Structure formats: C-alpha cells, structure tokens
Amino acid sequence: MKIYGDSISGNCLKVKWVADSLGFSYDWIETDVTKAESRTPAFLAMNPAGQVPTVILDDGRPLAQSNAIILHLAEGSNLIPKDAYQRAKMLEWMFGEQYSHEPYIAVARFQLAHLGKTLADLDPKVIPRGVAALQRMEDGLAGSSFLVGEALSLADVALVAYTRVAEEGGGFDLGAYPRIRAWIARVEQALKIAA
Amino acid sequence: MKIYGDSISGNCLKVKWVADSLGFSYDWIETDVTKAESRTPAFLAMNPAGQVPTVILDDGRPLAQSNAIILHLAEGSNLIPKDAYQRAKMLEWMFGEQYSHEPYIAVARFQLAHLGKTLADLDPKVIPRGVAALQRMEDGLAGSSFLVGEALSLADVALVAYTRVAEEGGGFDLGAYPRIRAWIARVEQALKIAA
Numbered sequence: 001m002k003i004y005g006d007s008i009s010g011n012c013l014k015v016k017w018v019a020d021s022l023g024f025s026y027d028w029i030e031t032d033v034t035k036a037e038s039r040t041p042a043f044l045a046m047n048p049a050g051q052v053p054t055v056i057l058d059d060g061r062p063l064a065q066s067n068a069i070i071l072h073l074a075e076g077s078n079l080i081p082k083d084a085y086q087r088a089k090m091l092e093w094m095f096g097e098q099y100s101h102e103p104y105i106a107v108a109r110f111q112l113a114h115l116g117k118t119l120a121d122l123d124p125k126v127i128p129r130g131v132a133a134l135q136r137m138e139d140g141l142a143g144s145s146f147l148v149g150e151a152l153s154l155a156d157v158a159l160v161a162y163t164r165v166a167e168e169g170g171g172f173d174l175g176a177y178p179r180i181r182a183w184i185a186r187v188e189q190a191l192k193i194a195a
Numbered sequence: 196m197k198i199y200g201d202s203i204s205g206n207c208l209k210v211k212w213v214a215d216s217l218g219f220s221y222d223w224i225e226t227d228v229t230k231a232e233s234r235t236p237a238f239l240a241m242n243p244a245g246q247v248p249t250v251i252l253d254d255g256r257p258l259a260q261s262n263a264i265i266l267h268l269a270e271g272s273n274l275i276p277k278d279a280y281q282r283a284k285m286l287e288w289m290f291g292e293q294y295s296h297e298p299y300i301a302v303a304r305f306q307l308a309h310l311g312k313t314l315a316d317l318d319p320k321v322i323p324r325g326v327a328a329l330q331r332m333e334d335g336l337a338g339s340s341f342l343v344g345e346a347l348s349l350a351d352v353a354l355v356a357y358t359r360v361a362e363e364g365g366g367f368d369l370g371a372y373p374r375i376r377a378w379i380a381r382v383e384q385a386l387k388i389a390a
Contacts, residue, residue, distance in 0.1 A: 048331050049295065061280060065294075068286035075279060084270060085256060091263035099260075099293045100244065123318075136243050 001026040002056040004043070006033045008114060010106060010161030011066035012053040017157055017191045018070045022077055026055075034114060067094045070154050079154050090148045093140075093155035101137075104130035106162040108169030119170045127171035134177055137163065141179040145186060152190045160187045196221040197251040199238070201228045203309060205301060205356030206261035207248040212352055212386045213265040217272055221250075229309060261356075262289045265349050274349050285343045288335075288350035296332075299325035301357040303364030314365045322366035329372055332358065336374040340381060347385045355382040 003019065003026050005012030019026050031037045031052050039050045047054040047064045054064045063069050071094075074080050081087050104126050111117040119127070137159060140147060147155040164184050166172040174181055188194075198214065198221050200207030214221050226232045226247050234245045242249040242259045249259045258264050266289075269275050276282050299321050306312040314322070332354060335342060342350040359379050361367040369376055383389075 048334055049291065057280070063280075063283050063287060065287040065290040067290050068283055071286055072279065072283035084267065085252070085258075088258050088263055088267035091266055092258060092260040095260040095262050095290070095293055096244065098290055099297075102294075103298070139243055 001058055002029055003027070003053060004029045004031045004038070004046070004055070005053045006031050006038075008110075009033065009052060010165065011102070014066045014157050014161045015053045015055065015069050015073070017193060018073050018079065018154070021079070021191055022073060024073065067098060067154070067158055070157060074154055079152065079157070081148060081151070081153055086148050086153075090153045090155040093147050094158045096136075097158045100129070101133040101159065102162060104133060105166050105169060105172065108171060109162065109165055112170045113165075113168040122170075127169075130166070130169065130172055134163070134166065134172060134174075134180065137183075138177040138179050141183050146183070152187065156183075156187045157191065160184060160191075164188070196253055197224055198222070198248060199224045199226045199233070199241070199250070200248045201226050201233075203305075204228065204247060205360065206297070209261045209352050209356050210248045210250065210264050210268070212388060213268050213274065213349070216274070216386055217268060219268065262293060262349070262353055265352060269349055274347065274352070276343060276346070276348055281343050281348075285348045285350040288342050289353045291331075292353045295324070296328040296354065297357060299328060300361050300364060300367065303366060304357065304360055307365045308360075308363040317366075322364075325361070325364065325367055329358070329361065329367060329369075329375065332378075333372040333374050336378050341378070347382065351378075351382045352386065355379060355386075359383065 001024060003015055005015060005028060007030060016028065033052060037043065038052050044050055046062045049064060051064060053066055053069060054062060055069055056062055063072060081090060108122060108126050108130060111122060144150060146152055147159060163180060167174055196219060198210055200210060200223060202225060228247060232238065233247050239245055241257045244259060246259060248261055248264060249257055250264055251257055258267060276285060303317060303321050303325060306317060339345060341347055342354060358375060362369055
C-alpha cells in the first residue's frame with residue numbers, strides 16, 4: 001500500500017496510525033499541500049478531489065477520504081465495535097468530525113500554524129464553532145474512557161488527530177477541558193503516538 | 196422509530212428515503228430548524244449538537260448524523276455493496292458529501308431559498324466550491340449508472356439529496372451536467388421519489 005500524505009495533516013496521520021496499529025506495511029509518500037503537490041496532474045489522476053490522504057491499495061486501486069480509508073483498513077479489527085449501536089455511534093462521531101470539528105479546529109490551526117495568518121484573519125465563525133465542537137467532546141466523554149464506551153475505536157482516532165493540536169489554532173485552550181486532556185493521553189498511549 | 200426531521204432538509208430526507216425503501220415503520224416529527232426547534236432543551240437532551248435529523252431507535256436510544264443513521268438502518272441490505280472496495284468507495288463519496296458538497300450546495304440553497312438571502316450575500320467560496328463538487332460527480336458518473344458501479348447504494352442517497360435541488364442555490368446550472376441529470380432521474384425512480 002502507498003499512502004500519499006502530508007505529515008502536518010491530522011487527516012493523513014489518522015491513516016498512518018491505523019496502519020501502524022494494525023501492522024500494515026506501506027510506503028509513505030510525503031505530499032506537501034502547501035506546495036500544491038496534491039494538485040499536480042499525476043495526483044489528480046489518482047484523486048480528482050486533489051486531497052490528501054490518498055492511498056493506493058495493494059491491488060493498485062485508489063481510495064480517498066481519511067475516514068473512509070481507516071474504515072476500510074480496520075474492517076474486522078477491534079478498532080470497530082462489534083455491537084451495531086456502538087458502531088453507529090462511532091460513525092456519528094466520524095461524520096460529525098468532518099462536518100462540525102475539522103472545518104474549525106483543523107482550519108484554524110492550518111491558517112495560523114502553517115499559512116502564517118492571525119486570529120483576526122479567520123472567519124469569525126471558526127473559533128466559536130470549534131469551541132462548541134470541543135464542548136460536545138468534553139460532554140460526550142463524561143463517564144467513559146473513550147468516545148464510544150470503554151474501548152478505543154476509529155471515533156477516537158478521527159477526533160484525536162486535530163484535537164491534540166487544537167491549541168495551535170490560537171483560540172482554543174485545552175486546559176478548559178479536563179476530560180479531553182485525559183482522553184488525548186489515553187488515545188496517544190493506545191496508538192503509541194509520541195505526546 | 197422516531198425521526199426528528201425538517202422536510203426542507205436533504206439530510207433529513209435521506210433518512211426518510213432509506214427508511215421507506217427498506218420498509219421501516221416510523222413516526223416523522225417535523226422539526227423546523229428555521230424556528231430553532233432543534234435547539235430546545237428537550238431536543239438538545241436527545242442530540243447535544245442540536246441538528247436534524249435525529250432518530251430515536253425502537254429501543255429508545257438516539258442516533259444523529261444523517262449518513263451514520265442511514266448506514267445503521269441499511270446494514271445488511273442491498274443499499275450497501277457486499278464488495279469491500281465498493282463499500283469503501285461508497286464511504287468515500289459519503290464523507291466527501293459532508294465535507295466538500297453539502298457545505299456549498301446545501302448551504303447556498305438554504306441561504307437563498309429558505310433565509311431570503313441573495314447570491315451576493317454568500318461567502319464567495321460557496322459557488323465555486325459547489326461547482327467543483329458537481330464536476331467531480333459528473334466525472335465520477337462517466338461509464339457507470341450509479342456512483343458506485345451499477346447498483347443504487349447509500350452514496351447515491353447521500354449525494355442526490357441536495358444535488359437534485361442544487362439550482363435552488365442560485366449559482367448552479369444542472370443543465371451543464373448531463374450525467375448528473377440522468378443519474379438524478381435514475382435515483383429518484385429507484386427510491387420512488389417524486390421528481
């Protein structure tokens with residue numbers, strides 16, 4: 001398998017972490033989005049959306065969208081709950097991540113930490129909506145070790161990717177979310193990610 | 196099952212269409228988002244994100260996020276391909292829908308058709324990004340009847356919901372996408388949706 005990814009992208013790291021966790025072998029092809037390396041004709045032939053991560057599976061077929069990729073790689077593994085309702089809740093978190101979390105938490109961080117912007121440059125909705133996303137996680141972690149019950153699942157992988165670096169986006173203070181901080185440490189330990 | 200949904204919302208209609216297609220019985224509880232009926236304390240107790248659709252399953256447990264709900268309802272049905280790669284491609288379309296299609300196609304339509312805004316009021320990124328999403332669909336439909344091969348899947352359900360009403364968002368002309376128009380007709384027929 002080949003993983004085309006940018007190491008600064010949480011979406012790409014999700015794929016790396018799941019592949020590492022499940023013992024897949026792969027080639028990582030570093031693809032710098034700030035240099036438009038995902039917009040070359042060769043890249044667009046693999047993924048017309050021009051986004052990383054994009055993987056080329058062992059049979060040569062491409063697959064895109066971080067959460068679709070990790071769901072595919074993890075099929076049948078213990079990263080996907082066996083219980084149908086827990087599996088649905090995992091998917092609820094994963095779709096919510098792409099709709100209500102990543103566009104604020106990840107975008108703020110990319111603009112500030114990687115494009116040299118300041119908080120004043122951001123769309124004024126970005127910080128309040130990111131704060132709301134963090135509060136829903138803090139509330140969702142009440143009484144449980146992971147987002148879906150007591151075991152690590154792809155929901156944790158998907159949400160930890162940008163939550164752990166949220167403060168690089170300026171307007172977010174993880175000190176306000178003690179359950180999230182403890183959860184980040186648990187997920188990093190479970191995935192063997194250096195804190 | 197209870198479905199809390201707003202009939203103007205494609206995300207909510209996805210759930211209705213899948214439930215109807217698979218013969219589920221349910222109560223539809225009309226929930227007007229323009230009147231903030233998804234932001235009442237009673238609603239937030241079911242879904243802290245305050246979003247429709249939200250379903251209450253027969254065992255009383257809630258589930259949110261349109262695409263998570265339809266994946267749950269359709270488990271084991273012919274709306275989900277049996278082939279692992281096709282299933283992954285279905286998920287790729289579904290995550291892409293929430294990240295790169297709905298925020299432009301649905302948002303333009305909601306602002307213009309339901310909030311009384313004009314094209315000039317929209318974030319200038321909305322129309323070009325929506326156009327790009329439609330072009331990727333047009334390209335993706337080259338040589339196939341549905342988004343994932345030759346059979347209707349949840350990818351079609353997820354994408355048709357707002358694509359079929361894209362023109363209500365002002366800046367989109369479905370006349371420019373002959374494959375999309377033929378596909379909308381096929382999906383509407385397969386789901387028994389009135390055109």
